[in-house]
Amino acid sequence: MDRMTTARGDLDLARFPQDPRDPLRAWDAADEYLLRHLDEREGGPVDLSGSLVVLGDRWGALATALATALAITPAAHRPVHESMHRPVQISDSFLGQQATRANLERNGLDADAVRLHTTRDAPPDRIDVLLVRVPKSLALLEDQLHRLAPHVHEGTVVVGTGMVTEIHTSTLTLFERVLGPTRTSLAVRKARLIFCSPGPEVSRGANPWPRSYALPADVGVVSGLTVVNHAGVFSAERLDAGTRLLLRSLPARTGAEHVVDLGCGNGVVGLAAALSNGEAEVTFIDESYQALASAEATFRANAGAQAAARFVAADGLADFPPGTADLVLNNPPFHTHRGRTDATAWRMFNGSRAALRRGGELWVVGNRHLGYHVKLRRLFGNCEIVASDPKFVVLRAVKR
Incomplete structure (x- = not known):
């Protein structure tokens, strides 16, 4: 201190x-x-x-x-x-x-x-x-x-x-x-x-936020759907390449399960999980209030006002009930303000392992050079590459 x-x-x-x-x-x-x-x-x-x-x-x-x-x-x-x-x-x-x-x-x-x-x-x-x-x-x-x-x-x-x-x-x-x-x-x-110096003569116009855009046609169950982005949320104008790869790679799952979109941003990943499995309970977690507002607006615009989901402002999974999640989906940040570090990702991975049931899965997308596979193997004892392109990689780790 x-x-x-x-x-x-x-x-x-x-x-x-x-x-x-x-x-x-x-x-x-x-x-x-x-x-x-x-x-x-x-x-x-x-x-x-x-x-x-x-x-x-x-x-x-x-x-x-x-x-x-x-x-x-x-x-x-x-x-x-x-x-x-x-x-x-x-x-x-x-x-x-x-x-x-x-x-x-x-x-x-x-x-x-x-x-x-x-x-x-x-x-x-x-x-x-x-x-x-x-x-x-x-x-x-x-x-x-x-x-x-x-x-x-x-x-x-x-x-x-x-x-x-x-x-x-x-x-x-x-x-x-x-x-x-x-x-x-x-x-x-x-x-x-x-x-x-505020003045009454200022003609500021309307607030241009939030903004919306349509998802591309090649991202699975959410193809062509509308994304709502409040100001300051990552990927405000178009879907980012890492999330696109993750959406293309998501597993087909059925049955009642608890899915967590960890670091949800505008919520497109959690939305995909909800739409692909109508029995899933989805929790969207982010530390940004703007992100959570975006995720909820995106979810309601596409899944309906009555669809069940939770939107939680939190320090990752620090307060999440242990052993209760079946699937955690994560695109971790690697910077905070002016500091660039993997500390946030490491805490998210540790939190995910604690939150998952035995047999539960963590799916992560990240830049290749970040070497997340090394951390996941050390933590989970296993890690497989699900999908990759020249810049990004989708990884899957299972809690044994």
Whole structure:
């Protein structure tokens, strides 16, 4: 665990799930730059006594620091409605929200010191200060700014932050188009701030998200069906090559069974499992709330409103009942924010083995060079190649 130094003291912060081998911190120079600006802004510190919203706070560093600052604000300066005094964190990440809860606790703050909202929740009616940690996905930023724009006013203080590699001309154009006139700060330690002045004259147009597209004609039972993608979800415009190979390779199964689409994204793999076996119970799991909304919209559009399925925001299979799944389908990510690692895949594979019944199967698609077959053989004692092409491979491991 590392300590972040702020104007109001040091904070103990960690990512979630906490891994002592992970060299990446729960904050970076962009978070520090924004917090310094709030205290040292020319003309005086930013007034945080109104409705404060933090968008895209990755591991809760900003929310924890702001909650700490507000906790020591003299009572005479607090708003009449105490609920306005708690920052609202809006996040697409279940893991990010779990990190926020843990970071609040380890720094001696109550669990309700921050109001945790997902990107699918209704924003607060009024926003006086909007702080934006620029996400990797420009589409997600576009969607969220559209959702928040009706709730800001001409006096709203809007400050964004990100590393210089994360802030592009398109980022600034988006702020300007959706909210109002925008400018940037000088770079400090490879981080930059964005300043935006909301104005009533902005004609932002309609929110273009979610979007839909039709699946190709060569992917089995889901051929030609409609996929719904909310902003920020992988493969927003077309089916990716890895998922295409997996869909072509899925086993023909019958009978009552519990299928898990692990890291479901827009849900096309779990949909295929449900449509190919009408007796299957399918659980869609992802840590992204946008992904789960996409998976449910895709499922309902094609399987019907009454079809049975569960959509769960979770840390993979960490809380899944052990020995209850018959089939786990998985296209694991190999990066998290700026870190590229196989740690997430490894945790998914371990979680899958625990979740499967004896004789249950894990089907994985991944890039050839990632060498997932080595991990699966070590973990399951077996692994076979079901399908492959020059770039991807579909693997099957059985719990003996």
